[in-house]
Amino acid sequence: SAVISQKPSRDICQRGTSLTIQCQVDSQVTMMFWYRQQPGQSLTLIATANQGSEATYESGFVIDKFPISRPNLTFSTLTVSNMSPEDSSIYLCSVGGSRYEQYFGPGTRLTVT
Amino acid sequence: GQQVMQIPQYQHVQEGEDFTTYCNSSTTLSNIQWYKQRPGGHPVFLIQLVKSGEVKKQKRLTFQFGEAKKNSSLHITATQTTDVGTYFCAGEDTGGFKTIFGAGTRLFVKA
Numbered sequence: 001s002a003v004i005s006q007k008p009s010r011d012i013c014q015r016g017t018s019l020t021i022q023c024q025v026d027s028q029v030t031m032m033f034w035y036r037q038q039p040g041q042s043l044t045l046i047a048t049a050n051q052g053s054e055a056t057y058e059s060g061f062v063i064d065k066f067p068i069s070r071p072n073l074t075f076s077t078l079t080v081s082n083m084s085p086e087d088s089s090i091y092l093c094s095v096g097g098s099r100y101e102q103y104f105g106p107g108t109r110l111t112v113t
Numbered sequence: 114g115q116q117v118m119q120i121p122q123y124q125h126v127q128e129g130e131d132f133t134t135y136c137n138s139s140t141t142l143s144n145i146q147w148y149k150q151r152p153g154g155h156p157v158f159l160i161q162l163v164k165s166g167e168v169k170k171q172k173r174l175t176f177q178f179g180e181a182k183k184n185s186s187l188h189i190t191a192t193q194t195t196d197v198g199t200y201f202c203a204g205e206d207t208g209g210f211k212t213i214f215g216a217g218t219r220l221f222v223k224a
Contacts, residue, residue, distance in 0.1 A: 001158070042201065043156065043214045058211075092155060100144045100163075100205055102212070104155040 002027050002095050004105035012111045013083055020079045021108045023093035028073035031096030034066070037107070038089045046091075049076040083112045115140045115206045119215030127223050132189040134218035136202035143207045145178055145185045150217070151198040159187075192222050 055068035148156040162178035
């Protein structure tokens with residue numbers, strides 16, 4: 001399984017500002033995903049980060065709000081733009097394994113005040 | 114769209130009791146995965162099931178995939194306090210590459 005790190009691990013941000021979350025993997029992976037998990041809730045897929053092309057966003061998530069970069073096969077960033085308190089959540093990146101499994105990073109706990 | 118439902122939402126057990134969580138999909142799944150998330154942690158992959166009727170075991174954990182590939186279960190025998198956490202199923206439908214997570218079952222184990 002891949003080793004995944006995320007930065008920052010947590011942050012408290014003012015509404016209206018933006019935060020960029022980094023996800024680093026210790027090996028090259030094809031599939032990288034970004035999820036949101038609100039406290040006590042399930043995981044909701046935000047987008048699939050594609051290397052060399054635009055991310056594929058799920059219904060309810062748009063590029064202007066959650067721009068994603070994937071410059072290479074080991075790194076991706078997710079930006080949460082123009083934040084509001086409703087964006088307070090845990091943001092997780094994950095990578096696809098050899099079959100269908102996913103391996104998750106430790107998550108970024110975001111609080112918007 | 115595809116939905117993956119999971120029950121129960123919560124389960125309180127006495128240490129040593131068994132525990133089961135159930136997962137049902139509105140559509141046929143190509144595979145199903147199970148994850149465990151400890152409190153304050155991130156989801157950790159446990160297992161994947163691909164074949165109709167498949168049963169897999171990991172020590173005290175037994176995973177089943179239904180014959181119709183629309184449901185699955187995770188059974189823990191003789192729970193321990195280390196089993197505490199939320200168990201998620203996640204299914205990928207046969208039509209695409211999208212994985213949908215169930216709502217999760219949070220397990221509490223009383224020593």
